[in-house]
Amino acid sequence: xxxxxxxxxxxxxxxxxxxxxxxxxxxxxxxxxxxxxxxxxxxxxxxxxxxxxxxxxxxxxxxxxxxxxxxxxxxxxxxxxxxxxxxxxxxxxxxxxxxxxxxxxxxxxxxxxxxxxxxxxxxxxxxxxxxxxxxxxxxxxxxxxxxxxxxxxxxxxxxxxxxxxxxxxxxxxxxxxxxxxxxxxxxxxxxxxxxxxxxxxxxxxxxxxxxxxxxxxxxxxxxx
Amino acid sequence: xxxxxxxxxxxxxxxxxxxxxxxxxxxxxxxxxxxxxxxxxxxxxxxxxxxxxxxxxxxxxxxxxxxxxxxxxxxxxxxxxxxxxxxxxxxxxxxxxxxxxxxxxxxxxxxxxxxxxxxxxxxxxxxxxxxxxxxxxxxxxxxxxxxxxxxxxxxxxxxxxxxxxxxxxxxxxxxxxxxxxxxxxxxxxxxxxxxxxxxxxxxxxxxxxxxxxxxxxxxxxxxxxxxxxxxxxxxxxxxxxxxxxxxxxx
Amino acid sequence: xxxxxxxxxxxxxxxxxxxxxxxxxxxxxxxxxxxxxxxxxxxxxxxxxxxxxxxxxxxxxxxxxxxxxxxxxxxxxxxxxxxxxxxxxxxxxxxxxxxxxxxxxxxxxxxxxxxxxxxxxxxxxxxxxxxxxxxxxxxxxxxxxxxxxxxxxxxxxxxxxxxxxxxxxxxxxxxxxxxxxxxxxxxxxxxxxxxxxxxxxxxxxxxxxxxxxxxxxxxxxxxxxxxxxxxxxxxxxxx
Numbered sequence: 001x002x003x004x005x006x007x008x009x010x011x012x013x014x015x016x017x018x019x020x021x022x023x024x025x026x027x028x029x030x031x032x033x034x035x036x037x038x039x040x041x042x043x044x045x046x047x048x049x050x051x052x053x054x055x056x057x058x059x060x061x062x063x064x065x066x067x068x069x070x071x072x073x074x075x076x077x078x079x080x081x082x083x084x085x086x087x088x089x090x091x092x093x094x095x096x097x098x099x100x101x102x103x104x105x106x107x108x109x110x111x112x113x114x115x116x117x118x119x120x121x122x123x124x125x126x127x128x129x130x131x132x133x134x135x136x137x138x139x140x141x142x143x144x145x146x147x148x149x150x151x152x153x154x155x156x157x158x159x160x161x162x163x164x165x166x167x168x169x170x171x172x173x174x175x176x177x178x179x180x181x182x183x184x185x186x187x188x189x190x191x192x193x194x195x196x197x198x199x200x201x202x203x204x205x206x207x208x209x210x211x212x213x214x215x216x217x218x219x220x221x222x223x224x
Numbered sequence: 225x226x227x228x229x230x231x232x233x234x235x236x237x238x239x240x241x242x243x244x245x246x247x248x249x250x251x252x253x254x255x256x257x258x259x260x261x262x263x264x265x266x267x268x269x270x271x272x273x274x275x276x277x278x279x280x281x282x283x284x285x286x287x288x289x290x291x292x293x294x295x296x297x298x299x300x301x302x303x304x305x306x307x308x309x310x311x312x313x314x315x316x317x318x319x320x321x322x323x324x325x326x327x328x329x330x331x332x333x334x335x336x337x338x339x340x341x342x343x344x345x346x347x348x349x350x351x352x353x354x355x356x357x358x359x360x361x362x363x364x365x366x367x368x369x370x371x372x373x374x375x376x377x378x379x380x381x382x383x384x385x386x387x388x389x390x391x392x393x394x395x396x397x398x399x400x401x402x403x404x405x406x407x408x409x410x411x412x413x414x415x416x417x418x419x420x421x422x423x424x425x426x427x428x429x430x431x432x433x434x435x436x437x438x439x440x441x442x443x444x445x446x447x448x449x450x451x452x453x454x455x456x457x458x459x460x461x462x463x464x465x466x467x468x469x470x471x472x473x474x
Numbered sequence: 475x476x477x478x479x480x481x482x483x484x485x486x487x488x489x490x491x492x493x494x495x496x497x498x499x500x501x502x503x504x505x506x507x508x509x510x511x512x513x514x515x516x517x518x519x520x521x522x523x524x525x526x527x528x529x530x531x532x533x534x535x536x537x538x539x540x541x542x543x544x545x546x547x548x549x550x551x552x553x554x555x556x557x558x559x560x561x562x563x564x565x566x567x568x569x570x571x572x573x574x575x576x577x578x579x580x581x582x583x584x585x586x587x588x589x590x591x592x593x594x595x596x597x598x599x600x601x602x603x604x605x606x607x608x609x610x611x612x613x614x615x616x617x618x619x620x621x622x623x624x625x626x627x628x629x630x631x632x633x634x635x636x637x638x639x640x641x642x643x644x645x646x647x648x649x650x651x652x653x654x655x656x657x658x659x660x661x662x663x664x665x666x667x668x669x670x671x672x673x674x675x676x677x678x679x680x681x682x683x684x685x686x687x688x689x690x691x692x693x694x695x696x697x698x699x700x701x702x703x704x705x706x707x708x709x710x711x712x713x
Binding site (some may be wrong): 018070147148154157159164167168171172173174175178185206209210213217220221224 | 295347373375379
């Protein structure tokens with residue numbers, strides 16, 4: 001069993017190490033997110049009647065789109081260089097490879113969020129960096145990375161490749177996105193987190209569900 | 225290949241049941257009394273709209289279960305079931321959206337509104353459109369079936385959300401199946417409503433049986449071709465309980 | 475004689491309706507150097523991928539040391555090393571980092587010593603800090619062999635390891651394989667290069683159109699004998 005966690009850690013370490021060296025995926029995610037924010041800002045300029053209604057959408061849409069950009073790359077490098085086989089040869093259950101990749105994606109997206117939250121705060125002058133909001137964002141991102149990682153492995157083995165990923169991903173993530181946006185709206189309007197515990201539970205429930213289903217099905221995605 | 229007796233009977237029942245349900249809905253059911261007279265005819269959409277929506281959910285449930293069975297057994301027939309049910313589910317989803325839209329025009333004075341129920345239901349439609357996009361982007365049949373099954377499982381996870389959406393947050397969409405709501409149906413209306421739902425379920429089963437048979441026949445053609453050219457069939461290879469060569473039924 | 479290490483019975487693999495392997499029966503005894511010849515598209519890679527548990531057979535049995543591979547793929551993988559067309563290395567990691575990563579995947583004890591040993595044996599220890607990106611094709615392939623043998627697997631699978639190598643590098647690799655293979659390790663290699671294959675083989679087979687058309691001991695078999703055989707089986711399109 002400890003072997004299983006070693007493989008998760010090794011895959012995570014490998015992805016982070018490679019990314020730190022190339023910064024390819026990360027840079028494009030951050031630049032994309034910043035651009036999206038600027039364009040949103042431009043689109044809503046001076047015409048925002050109620051910021052707390054608009055900013056949650058901007059936050060989640062930016063995270064989702066920047067995230068899908070990064071997720072698309074998660075398996076493409078492995079696939080193109082053929083190195084995926086090397087991971088699949090590890091003498092453990094293949095779900096360990098999934099969890100390693102999923103954690104790496106989760107970290108990348110979280111770092112992007114950490115960078116754009118102050119930007120949104122400055123651009124739109126709303127207090128986004130609060131503990132309840134970070135909690136919701138973390139939970140939502142876990143669900144996003146959980147589904148995104150396995151769908152990235154699906155998409156890379158199709159003719160359409162990463163073009164297909166958002167089409168597959170966003171409708172499936174509907175519960176998490178809806179709950180995340182609703183809660184963020186509530187929090188920005190000054191509700192305490194306890195008013196939105198049912199949404200919070202919904203996201204946590206779906207996170208768990210996604211992880212379990214991905215754990216059970218990842219083998220079918222990578223084996224021929 | 226002759227149609228099996230059971231399928232012929234099923235087709236017969238459906239041919240009788242559908243006109244009967246239409247008669248019940250349009251003629252037999254009384255007018256709704258608690259709404260303004262102008263939209264009373266439109267109210268009868270409920271006998272088609274709700275059964276369509278219910279049947280679409282049933283179809284997606286069949287896709288979900290068949291997908292799991294495919295992953296567990298690797299048997300071709302479950303992939304056929306999954307994709308046929310998804311296809312029919314999309315058709316009923318469209319029927320529900322279009323009929324709802326026709327009702328919304330007189331009732332809400334708009335064809336479309338960004339109500340949570342409408343929005344989530346439309347996203348369910350997109351889920352299964354994506355299901356077929358995924359299928360069409362994969363050439364190798366085994367992988368196509370495997371990937372589609374994985375997606376079929378994930379897709380269904382968010383289907384119940386549409387069901388709950390009208391209960392969880394403020395929506396203008398009426399809740400029919402709720403005894404506490406004042407939108408309740410009168411006795412005559414309830415009969416037509418139940419008959420409508422039963423008929424649509426039968427219609428679904430009939431469409432499914434015919435669609436699966438058609439797909440199975442087309443697999444059979446492929447198997448016959450294999451048997452002629454290669455001397456054996458892939459079903460023989462896999463030791464499938466039922467080879468397309470041996471039987472017309474999936 | 476005891477049970478062969480690798481035992482294949484009625485192995486078939488189809489991708490959809492495209493049949494790649496049409497029933498393979500094969501025994502490979504422990505310690506053998508088995509070379510599988512065949513033209514492109516004969517199913518050699520598919521065969522090796524099934525042995526490596528990367529691909530699932532459509533039907534038939536594959537047993538390694540008496541265990542059906544589908545029953546315990548995780549356990550079997552511990553006994554396998556694979557050198558494929560792709561080096562299975564990461565361009566943006568250094569030579570040592572690549573091996574360190576694989577050492578973790580296999581849970582190798584005292585990994586640093588083993589990594590040093592393997593890098594020295596393939597003559598790349600002095601380049602251990604360099605990114606694999608900067609390596610020549612021949613060096614990458616030597617790294618791939620070091621990677622495949624890192625966990626000292628009793629079975630080494632090689633899928634056309636000489637593809638894309640210049641003759642000199644290919645010669646060097648064959649020498650390396652002979653040296654590293656030893657007498658204990660079982661080698662299963664595919665190639666369409668008859669001469670190079672014969673150099674390490676003590677047993678050969680020819681795969682054509684998804685079936686084995688020739689299967690014999692390699693002792694006493696020279697290139698001159700094999701060439702016409704191969705051409706007859708493969709060239710005339712015997713399926």
